[in-house]
Amino acid sequence: MQRFFALLTLMALAVVVLRIFTAIAVHTPMQPAVQRWISYAAPASSPAAFAIAATTMLGSLYFSEVANYTPCKLCWFQRICLYPIALILGYGLARRDNSVRGPAMLLAAVALPISIYHYLIEWYPTLESGTCDPTAPCTAVWFRQFGFVSLPLMAGAAALAIISLLSLRSTTP
Amino acid sequence: MSTAVSPKTESRKPLIYIAVAATLVVVVALVIAIASSSSSKKAGGSGVPFVATEAAANGTPLAPYDETAAVDPAVGQVAPTLSGQDFDRQELIIGGDKRAKVMVFLAHWCPHCQREVPLLVTWLAAHPQPQVDLATITTGMDPNRPNYPPSDWLRREKWPTPVLVDGNSAVATAMGLTSFPYFVVVGANGQVVKRGSGELTNDQIAALFTSAVAQ
Structure with missing residues (x-):
């Protein structure tokens, strides 16, 4: 399952790269083609963001409740931000209410720096402290798939992909 | 149509x-x-099967270590004698032998322990300590956590001394462990000289071993 979620993380990062490319490409001669692509993909952005948020929530619950990886303090902060996104976007989809995109993006934007910091202290543990908490240290790395995909990277990639997808509509003419 | x-x-x-x-x-x-x-x-x-055997501590437990405290209440107290098994399931007793020792408590999943171990191995190879024993305790073990089992990790790092397996964390609790890596310096009289936790530099490692025989 670690590898499965790691592959999904890579796909989420691919979504982010694609979104950055479109953001840049609309200012180039490729604009008409990119705008056409955006208008084609934009209606799917909310359902896709919801799917990512729901998968993130289920994956996180799998790792803590099935694989028994004890969540650390920073894991909880990321969960607090990311779990409600699935509920908010699900509610918005059910009610066909686009106003939920703002709060969802805000929550993802709060989760992102926490994930970045968490990922950094996994690689450089002395940035946080010189010791490990015996129960749930934030510096402990449960796994690194492909040598770099760990739990905070998964959370950070999900947050970035959600922001990328939810910001797609705003650029639609 | x-x-x-x-x-x-x-x-x-x-x-x-x-x-x-x-x-x-x-x-x-x-x-x-x-x-x-x-x-x-x-x-x-996998290599040799590892068993997280239980260990025991005989004596008055030390107070939980608080690095922010000005005075460590455990200093001067007689340290409990620790007993259990090593990675080869041989009986291992730490204490009661009138030898000064530096006790090192390690957790296989702790990145700070993972960074400290090669440093300690290198330092000890360069600075043999005939008067001070290095006593190692592996504790806080969890097969779900990375770098398990600790036997593979410490053998890979060429750890120089036998390691007491504290599968039930009884020794860690009795010695007042509150974070990893954790050090307890015990003098030849069996009394605690100092305690500390966290990654150490070469100078701090040297100071630790010096303090064990400085009484």
């Missing part, structure tokens, strides 16, 4: 294509994950 396509159906077409594409991508990821995990299981092979 031509078939009319309603505008609503036409506008939903991209959504359907995207949903199908996303589902396909997830299915492909699942197939890759299952295929690669089954092949890695075949390739895997």
